[in-house]
Amino acid sequence: MVSFMFIPLTEPRLSPELRAKFVHVNQLVRWELTDSSGKYTGLVVVGAQPHLKGFQARAEFTIDLPQKGLSNSKMREVSHTVETEFVNKAITIVNV
Numbered sequence: 001m002v003s004f005m006f007i008p009l010t011e012p013r014l015s016p017e018l019r020a021k022f023v024h025v026n027q028l029v030r031w032e033l034t035d036s037s038g039k040y041t042g043l044v045v046v047g048a049q050p051h052l053k054g055f056q057a058r059a060e061f062t063i064d065l066p067q068k069g070l071s072n073s074k075m076r077e078v079s080h081t082v083e084t085e086f087v088n089k090a091i092t093i094v095n096v
Helices: 072-088
Strands: 002-007 024-035 038-051 054-061
Touching (some): 002 072, 024 072, 038 072, 054 072
Antiparallel strands (some): 002 024, 024 038, 038 054
8 A cells, every 4th residue: 555645845855857847836745655575655746737738737756766776567566556546545636
């Protein structure tokens, strides 16, 4: 099971390169997944990205790579699990 936690937009891991992909970042979510092979973490950045007809709400997922590396198959598995649970938990965009 993936745990999600909203964190401030001032989080240093929200790099200028990642922020530049968005017109406006609405939410920043830290995620954590532990399974039999280890503990995995990353971010979900939710915001508006440019689209042909204006802007579109999007979520971008990152994975913090462990020092020992991560196989492509494990990266796909972790990514799929996090993205699926994110959608299933219906984490929504809230503009304050």
